[in-house]
Amino acid sequence: MANLANRKPPSLVFVSTAFVLFWLVVAAFPFLWTMWGSFKVEGDFFSRADWMNAITGPVTQRQNGSAFTGAGYEGAWVQQEFWRAVINTSIVVFFTVVISLTLGTLGGYALARSGFKYTFWLLMAALVFRAMPHVTLVSGYLLPFFELNIWGYLPTTIIVLVAINQPFTLWMLHSFFLSIPKDLDEAAMVDGCTRFQAFRLAIIPVMWPGVVTTGLFSFLLAYNDFTVTSMLLTQENATMIPKINSFLGSTQEEGKVMYAVAAVVSAIVPLFVLILFFQRQIVSGLTAGAVKG
């Protein structure tokens, strides 16, 4: 830090640090507030008398003898069988990600290496489909799904989510493949690979950051989707987000809102873990430029 160019006036250091801290608090507050509140009862967290009750928790104290309670979690996970929703979400998310990535890498590679002009129009069409509101697809599919008697099942939802997600994965992976020089495929082919081997042995290892980043976005889309899953799934096949919504929708019963709060917190945790785990790949994937000559 003795470097003259790196030296900053103390006032600037103070202001920028203060700003970052302020931003951090503003950004993290809703999460922290919800997480704290999920261990209270409804009377505290949604208290009309004093908002400080959500922090101190007098009602929780009165009801449970302690300032914290796991009642919300117990209600959501055990009584309302939130674990079922977790399993459903896992299935939907897993297959959506796997199918979109498989089709996306193969299709993106083909489009990136094809010299034909239709590539551009295919990608433009993909962009248009991606830009459509999700509900367009759902309302179009709803009647055929009823008639074919496939409404309410997980595979149906997976198909629709893949359809919504595919244009995006195709776009993203297409541009990742474009950043990999063609020489690499050609070198591999001259070295003795078939087209597919060249793709598998030479290109995919270089593509990992791109695949992980695209996979993460697909994951988030499937994980957070409400429109499709809420309209296409039956009550027992519901995924997490519609399930949480149904907790919120039944406020007449005391304490049920707390199930939603507890469930929301449960739903956030895997996201944190995932991003912490993959952060290196995500950063290198987002900043791209995987290979240079």
Next chain:
Amino acid sequence: MARLQLKNVNKRWGSFVGVENFDLDIADQEFLVLLGPSGCGKSTTMRMIAGLEDVTDGQILLGDKVVNDLEPKDRDISMVFQSYGLYPNLSVYENIRFPLRVRKVPKDQHHDMVMKAIAMVELEDFMDRRPAELSGGQRQRVALGRAIVRKPTVFLMDEPLSNLDAKLRVSTRAQIKNLQSKLKTTTVYVTHDQIEAMTLADRVVVMNKGKIQQVGTPTDIYDNPANTFVASFIGSPAMNLVEGRLEDGVFSADGIRVEGLPASASGNVTLGFRAEDAEIVEEEAQISAPMYSIELLGEASMITWRLAGSLVSIKTNKEYRAEIGEVVKARIPAAICHLFDTKTGERIAHG
């Protein structure tokens, strides 16, 4: 046996002609250089040999086998790319081993073969590094090592030196020449640098606009260019070309008059001569015109005139001094002159 024959090979994209009637017989163990400006079809020709580009018309024979419809992997060739084409996720050792792995060479032979190739390209100290941790010259040597690790019948090199700096280019060039003579493998080498072509080649193919302009040994091409394109492309500086008229064996244009040329031709011709074949003199001579510029090259000085619209340069000793605009005279013996038809550019006669 690795004779490589191209029989009337054509490459067209729609109405665009990439390579036209390329007909060539490359002998076993020959070092052949394809030389030409960018976009002349030399790389396309090489890519057709490699199988990375389809042949529109004609045949490519490797040995006695027509390979037109074979996949690149089935042609038993290896190729060095301009941008190296190394696998960034593999170490130097694994990069060189890659062809053995995908071609299912028995595993117990891998180590010996890879180490031999590594020794040949002098990369022993860098075996475990990734390509990103190497300099440009080292990367190109990895690419060379990968090409020679299994014994292919033909080496293809697509401008392997153009991404290197000038000094490295000279040493790597020598290394390639040495490797090829040791391995005795038929080699096709693409470049736009005429010095590379002159130094490396057994035979040079000069191409322009998809067509072969001339095929010959480097000396042959340097001494007897077949047309004005070859004459202006080969040599540094390139051959001087002056447009003028030829009558009764006398060539004349603004500031230049050469006698004693063959009387067999007449009309509009282009006279060509090399900068090192002419000399500055005091008395009246073939060139007598105001000097356009003088440049000190180090080992010599270059005197330039502007004759009949084109710049003409000759080399003289480095002590020579003259002012720009001063009339300077030079002798051009008729015997060293080349005559080309101005309209077609084709060679007519030697002086």
